[in-house]
Amino acid sequence: MSLSSLLLRNCRPLLLGLWLLLAACSGPSRQYQVTLVHMNDTHSHLEPVAVNLAIKGETVTAQLGGFARLKTVVDQMRAEDKELLLLHGGDVVQGTLYFTLFNGLPEFDFLNLLGLDAMTFGNHEFDRGVAAIPAWIKRSSFPWLSANIDFSAEPAIAPLVKPYLIKEIHGEKIAIIGVTTETTPQTTLQVGKVVFNDAVKSVRTQVAALEAQGINKIILLSHLGYQQDKELAAKVAGIDIVVGGHSHTLMGDETVLGNIGLLPETVYPTALTGPDGKRVLVLQAWQWGHFLGRLQATFSPDGEIEQFSHKAVIPTGNSFMHNDQVVQPGTPAYQAITTALEQTGVARIVAEDPQMAALLAPYAGQVAAYRSVAIATAVDDLVRGLNSGPGPLAADSMLAAVPNAQMAIMNYGGVRRDLLRGSISAGDLLEVMPFNNTLVLVDLTGAELKQALEDAVEFLRIKFGANEAVMPYVAGLRLHLQLAAPKGKRVALLQVRSADGRFKPVDPAAVYRVVVNTFVVEGGDGFGLIKTASGFKSDTGIVDSDALRDYLKSVGTIHKPVEQGVILLPDHN
Numbered sequence: 001m002s003l004s005s006l007l008l009r010n011c012r013p014l015l016l017g018l019w020l021l022l023a024a025c026s027g028p029s030r031q032y033q034v035t036l037v038h039m040n041d042t043h044s045h046l047e048p049v050a051v052n053l054a055i056k057g058e059t060v061t062a063q064l065g066g067f068a069r070l071k072t073v074v075d076q077m078r079a080e081d082k083e084l085l086l087l088h089g090g091d092v093v094q095g096t097l098y099f100t101l102f103n104g105l106p107e108f109d110f111l112n113l114l115g116l117d118a119m120t121f122g123n124h125e126f127d128r129g130v131a132a133i134p135a136w137i138k139r140s141s142f143p144w145l146s147a148n149i150d151f152s153a154e155p156a157i158a159p160l161v162k163p164y165l166i167k168e169i170h171g172e173k174i175a176i177i178g179v180t181t182e183t184t185p186q187t188t189l190q191v192g193k194v195v196f197n198d199a200v201k202s203v204r205t206q207v208a209a210l211e212a213q214g215i216n217k218i219i220l221l222s223h224l225g226y227q228q229d230k231e232l233a234a235k236v237a238g239i240d241i242v243v244g245g246h247s248h249t250l251m252g253d254e255t256v257l258g259n260i261g262l263l264p265e266t267v268y269p270t271a272l273t274g275p276d277g278k279r280v281l282v283l284q285a286w287q288w289g290h291f292l293g294r295l296q297a298t299f300s301p302d303g304e305i306e307q308f309s310h311k312a313v314i315p316t317g318n319s320f321m322h323n324d325q326v327v328q329p330g331t332p333a334y335q336a337i338t339t340a341l342e343q344t345g346v347a348r349i350v351a352e353d354p355q356m357a358a359l360l361a362p363y364a365g366q367v368a369a370y371r372s373v374a375i376a377t378a379v380d381d382l383v384r385g386l387n388s389g390p391g392p393l394a395a396d397s398m399l400a401a402v403p404n405a406q407m408a409i410m411n412y413g414g415v416r417r418d419l420l421r422g423s424i425s426a427g428d429l430l431e432v433m434p435f436n437n438t439l440v441l442v443d444l445t446g447a448e449l450k451q452a453l454e455d456a457v458e459f460l461r462i463k464f465g466a467n468e469a470v471m472p473y474v475a476g477l478r479l480h481l482q483l484a485a486p487k488g489k490r491v492a493l494l495q496v497r498s499a500d501g502r503f504k505p506v507d508p509a510a511v512y513r514v515v516v517n518t519f520v521v522e523g524g525d526g527f528g529l530i531k532t533a534s535g536f537k538s539d540t541g542i543v544d545s546d547a548l549r550d551y552l553k554s555v556g557t558i559h560k561p562v563e564q565g566v567i568l569l570p571d572h573n
Helices: 003-026 067-080 097-102 105-114 130-139 199-212 226-235 254-258 332-344 354-371 390-401 426-432 446-464 528-532 544-555
Strands: 032-039 049-055 058-064 085-088 118-120 164-169 172-180 218-223 241-243 270-273 279-283 293-299 305-310 314-322 347-349 374-378 407-410 422-425 438-445 473-475 477-481 491-497 503-505 511-517 537-543 566-568
Touching: 032 067, 032 241, 049 332, 058 332, 067 105, 067 314, 067 354, 085 172, 085 218, 097 105, 097 354, 097 426, 105 130, 105 354, 118 172, 118 218, 164 199, 172 199, 199 218, 199 226, 218 226, 226 241, 226 270, 226 279, 241 293, 254 332, 279 293, 279 305, 314 332, 332 347, 354 426, 374 544, 390 407, 390 473, 390 511, 390 544, 407 477, 422 426, 426 544, 438 446, 438 544, 446 491, 446 511, 446 528, 473 477, 537 544
Parallel strands: 032 085, 085 118, 172 218, 218 241, 241 279, 314 347, 407 511, 477 566
Antiparallel strands: 032 293, 049 058, 058 314, 164 172, 270 279, 293 305, 374 422, 407 473, 438 511, 438 537, 477 491, 491 503
16 A cells, blocks of 8 residues: 555544534535515406506507516526525405406416415405405415414414415525504405404514524515515514515616606615614515516525625516507517617516416406496596596596485595596496495584594505605595694695585584495594494495496596595695
């Protein structure tokens, strides 16, 4: 045996021992990377949705989203990382005819095919009452999570829901905690015996339980809204990433997305510092499948995010409209559009996945048939907003359906989509007002009416932010609002239309007959006073969407509303 061989043989145990010693001393040294893909507030939008973009000063209509395109993008992302984590931030259902006609079942088939890993409850998951939820959960091949919803009094649901999920990805454990907005009972009213606990306290409890198990990479899957997500992240230590929903927040580069007419609220992601000094990333993916978020985060061995990168996608179809004409492929105009989209690095023309398209086809055929019969024609785009869109028309229709009412109040949240110029079908109206509320006559004193409106304004300011002009829709009523005034003193003037058509001040002591919907009469959207009012109440049995259908059918040609029911007064400093 040679001298070198002898030395090697004798030194092998020493070298092995040295290697083991070094490994033990160094501990877990490798960085850990996770790819996170997410969506939220898809609201039964299984098909693409027409969205107006602005490209080089011209309005161009593109088709965004659609689950067949989402499937293509997710598959492409999985080709890069087969262990990516796919999450949904809640509000899977409610918003289109797919939900109205098929009771939410197709939505979960589509999420199954996407390979979803987990979702949290949105408030609209309760729109059909708690009785609908077990079937949806059982149809899902993924878990439903919520740490702050107590289902213990609903035994058909309680065993099906967990506060968190632990996944092993690339050989390490990562936890996902679910949380749902505490205001769900005020916005949905179909929660049965379900209790919504404090979100901060509930999440803090679950983080502590996970850390006790040695898990140091924690994702919060939230349906609280962007502002609330930031507040929670600043209060609860141990959270690394917040994947949000509820507020439909578009996040991204304003300069880049502005080139196609999209105005993000903030950057993607929002980087914050938690109470423990660790970095926390807050994410959200806009709405309706228009945006698919993608984040790659690199963790240190002790569970801190050291670096991150992102590559979100806005899945876009390959057909476009300009000036009511199809933009032909191969033309300079078409090239200009596709180039502008490509330059964003986010908007991407995506082909439809054939498997997902085949799953959609039988449902889409029934929806198309329902949409085919026109009842009216819109001359203008009826876009939701203050004194505009379908909202004021809905309030007008309530007065037309219940002529013995003096005024009508329609809650802002009861109107769910725009009506764009062109033919309007009964199917469109079921998407505008999908909740099957009936119209209710109530008697309120002038003082009660004013207080009810004050409460509703405050509720909407809390929900949507003080800078958003989001108000109830009214008919036969006019209110002047001073939003800079203190809470309870914002209704500066309140008038009712008299028999001669003129508006006169509301008398605090007089009794007025008001038509509202069943959601409002139960205190929804901040109208708690109407629920507790002791005056006359009578349900007419008239469905709100039927009233709107009959009204628009009688009018025939629909223009933008011109009456200013809600007038915002300038702030006085």
